[in-house]
Amino acid sequence: MPENGTDRRGFLKYAGGAAVTASLAGCLGGGDGGDGTDTPADTEAEETEDGGGGEETDTGDGGEELPDFPVTITQGNMPSGLDPHDHRETPTDVVMLHAYEGLITRDAAGAAQPALATDWSRVDGEDAAEFQTRSDVTFHNGDTFVAGDAAYSINRIVDPDTGFASPQSDQLAGVSGASAPDDSTVRVTLDGLNPIVFSEFATYCDIMQQSWVEERSKSEIGQQMNGTGAFQLDSYTQDEQVVMTRYEEYWDDPAEVSELTFTAASESSTRVNQLLQGETDIIVNVPPQEVNRVNNSDAGSVSAAPSTRILYNGMRYDVEPFSSQEFRQALNYAIDLESIVSNVLGGFGAQTGQPTLPEFVGHNPDVDPYPYDPDEAERLIDESGHAGVEIELNTPVGRYLKDLEIAQAVAGYIDELPNVSASVNQRDFGSLTDELLTGNIEDKPPWFLIGWGEATFEGALVMTALLSTDGALSTWSNEEFDSLLETAGNSTGDERVSALQEANALANEQAPWIFLNQQFSVYGVSNRVSWEPRSDERIDAYAMSQA
Amino acid sequence: MSLARFLIKRLLQGVFVVWGVVTIVFGLRVIAPGDPANVLLPPDVAPEVREQVIADLGLDEPLYVQYWDFITGIAAGVPEGLFNILTGEPAGPMGLGTSLTTGTSVASRVGRSLPATLELAIAATIVAVVIAIPLGVISATRRHQPADYGATLFSLAGISTPNFWLGVMLIIVLSVQLNLFPTSQRAIGIPGVFDLLVSGQIVAAAEGLRTWLWYITLPAITLGTYFTALITRLTRSGMLDELGKTYVRASRAKGLPETLVRYKHVLRNTLIPIITVVGLQLGTLIGGAVITEFVFDWPGLGQVLINSINSRDWPMVQGSLIVIAVGFVVVNIVVDTLYTLVNPRVGFD
Numbered sequence: 001m002p003e004n005g006t007d008r009r010g011f012l013k014y015a016g017g018a019a020v021t022a023s024l025a026g027c028l029g030g031g032d033g034g035d036g037t038d039t040p041a042d043t044e045a046e047e048t049e050d051g052g053g054g055e056e057t058d059t060g061d062g063g064e065e066l067p068d069f070p071v072t073i074t075q076g077n078m079p080s081g082l083d084p085h086d087h088r089e090t091p092t093d094v095v096m097l098h099a100y101e102g103l104i105t106r107d108a109a110g111a112a113q114p115a116l117a118t119d120w121s122r123v124d125g126e127d128a129a130e131f132q133t134r135s136d137v138t139f140h141n142g143d144t145f146v147a148g149d150a151a152y153s154i155n156r157i158v159d160p161d162t163g164f165a166s167p168q169s170d171q172l173a174g175v176s177g178a179s180a181p182d183d184s185t186v187r188v189t190l191d192g193l194n195p196i197v198f199s200e201f202a203t204y205c206d207i208m209q210q211s212w213v214e215e216r217s218k219s220e221i222g223q224q225m226n227g228t229g230a231f232q233l234d235s236y237t238q239d240e241q242v243v244m245t246r247y248e249e250y251w252d253d254p255a256e257v258s259e260l261t262f263t264a265a266s267e268s269s270t271r272v273n274q275l276l277q278g279e280t281d282i283i284v285n286v287p288p289q290e291v292n293r294v295n296n297s298d299a300g301s302v303s304a305a306p307s308t309r310i311l312y313n314g315m316r317y318d319v320e321p322f323s324s325q326e327f328r329q330a331l332n333y334a335i336d337l338e339s340i341v342s343n344v345l346g347g348f349g350a351q352t353g354q355p356t357l358p359e360f361v362g363h364n365p366d367v368d369p370y371p372y373d374p375d376e377a378e379r380l381i382d383e384s385g386h387a388g389v390e391i392e393l394n395t396p397v398g399r400y401l402k403d404l405e406i407a408q409a410v411a412g413y414i415d416e417l418p419n420v421s422a423s424v425n426q427r428d429f430g431s432l433t434d435e436l437l438t439g440n441i442e443d444k445p446p447w448f449l450i451g452w453g454e455a456t457f458e459g460a461l462v463m464t465a466l467l468s469t470d471g472a473l474s475t476w477s478n479e480e481f482d483s484l485l486e487t488a489g490n491s492t493g494d495e496r497v498s499a500l501q502e503a504n505a506l507a508n509e510q511a512p513w514i515f516l517n518q519q520f521s522v523y524g525v526s527n528r529v530s531w532e533p534r535s536d537e538r539i540d541a542y543a544m545s546q547a
Numbered sequence: 548m549s550l551a552r553f554l555i556k557r558l559l560q561g562v563f564v565v566w567g568v569v570t571i572v573f574g575l576r577v578i579a580p581g582d583p584a585n586v587l588l589p590p591d592v593a594p595e596v597r598e599q600v601i602a603d604l605g606l607d608e609p610l611y612v613q614y615w616d617f618i619t620g621i622a623a624g625v626p627e628g629l630f631n632i633l634t635g636e637p638a639g640p641m642g643l644g645t646s647l648t649t650g651t652s653v654a655s656r657v658g659r660s661l662p663a664t665l666e667l668a669i670a671a672t673i674v675a676v677v678i679a680i681p682l683g684v685i686s687a688t689r690r691h692q693p694a695d696y697g698a699t700l701f702s703l704a705g706i707s708t709p710n711f712w713l714g715v716m717l718i719i720v721l722s723v724q725l726n727l728f729p730t731s732q733r734a735i736g737i738p739g740v741f742d743l744l745v746s747g748q749i750v751a752a753a754e755g756l757r758t759w760l761w762y763i764t765l766p767a768i769t770l771g772t773y774f775t776a777l778i779t780r781l782t783r784s785g786m787l788d789e790l791g792k793t794y795v796r797a798s799r800a801k802g803l804p805e806t807l808v809r810y811k812h813v814l815r816n817t818l819i820p821i822i823t824v825v826g827l828q829l830g831t832l833i834g835g836a837v838i839t840e841f842v843f844d845w846p847g848l849g850q851v852l853i854n855s856i857n858s859r860d861w862p863m864v865q866g867s868l869i870v871i872a873v874g875f876v877v878v879n880i881v882v883d884t885l886y887t888l889v890n891p892r893v894g895f896d
Contacts, residue, residue: 077854080648167588219651238651238659239854240846265731265844266854269715273730274844276723430859431580439594 066246069546070259071529073539074271074280078239078264081222084206085157085166090453094539095242095262099140100206100227103131103150103186104198108534108543110359110457112202116150116228120198123187129197131186137251139209140225140232147180152210154178154188164218171204195492199361199456203536230255230542239264257541272524275300281526282539288346288402291522300526304348305533307521309453310357310462311400313393313410313514316446316475321386328511330380332370335413339372341517344405349517354504355463357518359535362459362488362500367508369515378417387419395449396429401519407449410514436473444475451519455536459500460488467512476512550884557883561876566618568872569865573617576861577610583647583859604647620644621869643869644862646855653866656851661870662738664847667839668832670763671771672825679775680821683782687790688809698779705776710835714769714842721765728765731844734758766843770836774828781824785817819890826882830875 079092084100087093103117117131137145157166158175174194179187190197212226225233228251231244242262246255263280265271271283272290276299286294291302313331315322322328341349353369356362381387391414395407407424414422435443436450450473454462468485469477484503488496508515523533530547534540584600601607605616621643643653686698722730735755743752789795790813798808837849844850848867855863 081650086650222650238649238656239851263732263844266850266857267841267844270718270731270842270844273718273723274732277726277730279730279732428580430582430585433585434580434582437585 066254066258067256067546068258069256070261071257071282071541071544072261072263072280073282073541074263074265074274075284075539076264076266076268076271078262079242081238082225082233082236082242083218083222084208084227085153085164085168086222088167090537091264094537096206097229097538098231098244098260098541099225099229099233100208101229102201102203102205102207103133104202106202106457106536108532110535112198116145116207117186120201127190127192127194129188129190131188131201133184133186134251135184137228138249139212139228140247141209141212142249143209143211145207145209145228146183147186148183149210150186150207151178151180152213153207154186154205156208156213157205168204172200175200193490193492195489195496196456196458196460199458203456231257231260234259255542256545260541275524275526278526281529282531283524284521284539285401286522286524288348288522291346291348294524298527300524302522303525303531303533304520304522306350306357306359306535307453307519307537308357308359308455308457308535309400309451309519310352310355311403311406311449311451311516311519312352312355312466313516314444314448314450314466314473314475315512315514316441316444317477317512318441319446321384321389321391322446324384324386325510326380326384327386328514329370330377330384330417331414331514332511333373333380334377334417335410335514336372337369337516340406340409344402344409345517345520348401348520348522350520352515352518354508354515355467355513356459356500356504360454360457360459360462362463362497362504364501364504364508366501367505370511374413374417378419381417381419390421390423391447392423392425393447393449394425394427394432394445396432397426399429400451401522403449403451406516410449410516439472441475449516453537457536459504460485460496463500463503463507467507476510478506478510478512481506481510553887554880554884557880561880564876565869565872569618569621569869570614572865572868573614576865579859583861585859617865643866646863647860648858648863653862656863657848657866657870660846660848660851660867662736663733663845664833664836664840664849666737666759666763667766667770667836667845667847668829670767671774671832671836672829674767674771675774675778675828676825678771679778680782680818682775683779684786684809684814686779686783687786690787695783698783702776702779705772705779708772710769710773711838711842713772714765714839717765717769718842729762731842733762733845735762766839766845769842770832770839774832777828778821778824781821782817785820786813789813789816819886822889823882823886826878826885830878833874833878834871 073094075091075094077089077091079095080087080089081092082095084096087096101115103115104112104120105115107113116137117133119132120129122129131147131150133145133147133150139145152162154172154175155178156162156164157168158172159177160169174191174197176189176191178189181187188197207228209226213221216224223236223238225236230247230250230252232247234243234245236242240263244260244262246258248254265274268285268287268290271280272286272294274280275283275294276297278299281300286302294300294302315328315331317323337351341347341351350358351369354364354367356364358365393407393411395403397404400406404424404426411422411424414420432445432448432450435445436448438444452462452466452473463471463481464485465471466473467476467478467481468474469482481503484499484506488499488503491499507513521533521535521537523539525531525533528547529544531544583604583606584597588597588600598607605613608616643657645651646653646656649656682698682701686695689695718730721727735758737759740752740755740759743755790809795808795813798812799805833848836845836847837852839845840847840849841853848871851863852867854860855867
């Protein structure tokens with residue numbers, strides 16, 4: 001089986017070699033006119049074979065010291081480009097994190113860990129934070145990393161005056177700018193206390209080299225890479241594949257994986273077949289019905305981890321019958337969430353009873369999911385005065401793991417109650433999000449299924465976006481809840497955590513949602529590779545070893 | 548009518564058809580759900596930023612202004628866009644536009660996927676023609692014999708089998724279980740093989756061609772099956788029609804050998820209408836490759852189209868559709884011209 005993979009790699013290299021030759025010929029041909037700045041030839045070389053030379057270096061120095069261990073990762077989509085500050089998607093992030101690093105990172109459990117910064121602290125008496133950076137780090141082009149590069153990267157995201165509008169500016173919310181007083185200190189200025197600033201930096205803000213960025217056009221930055229990470233770009237063919245090789249000069253131990261290839265297949269059965277045939281090593285989103293096929297094969301097995309995404313049924317507090325707290329609670333009692341998780345999701349999910357997931361800051365361990373109690377549900381509906389009402393659940397199809405099936409199960413349980421009838425309305429995801437995102441509660445459907453992932457592990461961000469009065473997707477308003485979030489926003493440490501826990505308990509009691517499941521990330525992993533999936537959906541090849 | 552006048556007339560008709568397609572494509576964008584601004588922006592962005600983006604995209608203009616900009620943009624960009632598609636070079640701002648998600652030129656993206664789709668459509672056509680014509684001939688010449696029933700059964704099965712199901716089955720049986728073919732993707736394309744050949748790497752080029760064949764076999768069979776069945780039926784009935792004509796009886800009476808009658812005269816006359824069908828179907832295959840490309844993760848126009856629809860990347864959707872439509876029109880004109888050249892009974896009118 002591995003023969004197939006080798007063959008394929010072999011031919012991609014052959015094809016690459018030809019493109020390099022062709023583009024070299026192009027440069028030579030145009031040599032009398034200039035210095036090879038001709039766009040067509042250059043672009044071709046960059047697009048297909050940026051690292052034709054990198055390949056040679058790989059075999060030239062140190063190829064024999066470390067094992068040859070190529071790994072292929074297949075996601076549902078390819079990265080939208082290679083600029084780490086110009087995207088908002090997980091598949092792009094997964095590719096980026098191998099070449100670019102932040103000041104702080106996270107371990108598999110979600111705890112903040114040093115990366116390019118060795119130390120970080122708030123600056124007393126000022127709305128600022130300081131990071132001490134490593135001195136032994138080089139970019140893939142060989143230049144040394146200095147604190148100024150980090151400051152530039154932060155400003156590139158938060159400051160539109162740098163001439164680049166990053167769609168990630170809100171991911172560093174509360175950060176107003178950065179400077180580098182010396183080569184190993186980064187000072188970040190904040191709008192206020194910003195209790196989550198280090199959580200933000202542990203998740204976002206990849207560091208780029210200032211001079212490298214400034215010397216390149218937007219499109220070149222989107223086609224090339226120059227980070228400090230454990231892997232450097234070998235070749236990039238837009239929408240087809242990204243190939244990286246181990247960066248031998250990495251400041252930490254070099255990776256065990258020698259060559260890392262990213263491909264994409266949007267159809268899940270195609271991904272499963274690729275894994276079974278040994279054409280790829282890691283695949284994302286194995287659907288529950290394919291789990292046995294993978295586990296029963298010789299090629300690999302399924303490995304799952306709780307993700308940072310929560311699924312819920314939002315209800316508009318301003319329209320009947322959802323304006324009634326009893327009615328909302330009744331819907332929570334009406335569904336058998338345990339059965340949905342085990343039967344619909346095949347066990348790849350966890351029940352929730354509050355907006356904050358167990359891994360997040362602010363989770364309240366004393367709040368349990370609602371039990372299945374149809375009698376109590378029936379009683380509460382009668383009590384709410386809305387007996388006999390007909391309601392319709394708007395759900396996207398294929399956006400989340402088994403979203404339609406979950407919605408059908410929820411509506412099914414509620415429809416079984418004698419005093420209410422429920423149905424499902426399948427929606428196009430785009431039009432549903434359009435309605436949810438207008439900022440007007442009147443535009444939103446009264447009852448809908450949606451999911452929300454939050455990579456910072458901060459419950460406060462989830463609750464602010466989804467449940468605070470002015471939240472981006474909010475369909476609920478509660479003064480007590482808002483004031484708890486405000487308290488949390490102006491405090492740190494235990495005081496902050498206890499305010500968030502109280503907010504979670506309040507949300508459970510008030511039931512602004514039907515609390516559904518925490519989604520699991522389900523991966524297919526080849527037997528060649530030893531790797532544990534993580535909660536934050538990062539597929540980190542640096543943590544992989546030969547099985 | 549002379550050939551030149553005929554061509555001009557057909558080209559003008561083609562332009563008219565393309566204009567119709569472009570208008571429909573524009574209309575689809577207008578009525579399709581999903582705001583392109585939401586693709587580009589995070590959910591909690593400030594309303595003024597959202598408005599700015601909408602204004603930058605020109606989506607706040609009245610529809611007729613958007614339509615006019617769209618049409619004139621394409622009219623100005625098509626020559627350049629086509630040139631870029633042919634050369635694979637990035638297009639300027641006046642081309643087919645830039646992708647909303649990646650910010651890169653639509654023309655160059657479409658240009659890079661076009662060879663993969665063309666390869667697949669042509670390979671499927673070859674599979675179909677190579678299998679179908681002999682099968683149809685056998686079927687017609689051994690009418691009501693087991694071979695005829697076998698061919699009929701094959702055609703029925705071929706016409707009734709959905710592409711995606713056949714593709715998945717071929718992968719599961721021939722790739723995963725028997726390990727004869729790769730499951731998906733395209734390791735090297737014909738342009739890659741050609742590059743190798745041009746740079747003098749003959750052995751590598753031969754190996755490349757073998758790899759290409761190895762990767763394209765299953766998708767080509769999947770895409771070509773329906774078409775095979777169709778042409779088998781057509782060949783059979785066309786052949787039977789011809790065999791019943793007087794000139795066949797006359798030839799036999801003259802004492803011509805049966806093989807000569809069947810293959811030189813009858814088959815030749817049967818093939819004339821089949822050329823038209825093959826040509827027209829080639830156009831259909833370019834558009835119809837979408838599902839096959841999806842199942843086999845084949846990096847062609849179909850993949851671009853599906854991914855762009857999912858991400859509401861309208862410039863990319865429009866670019867792919869326009870190229871597919873232009874391809875269809877061009878194939879049609881070529882087929883019509885060839886048909887009239889091959890069959891002297893049909894004039895240029």
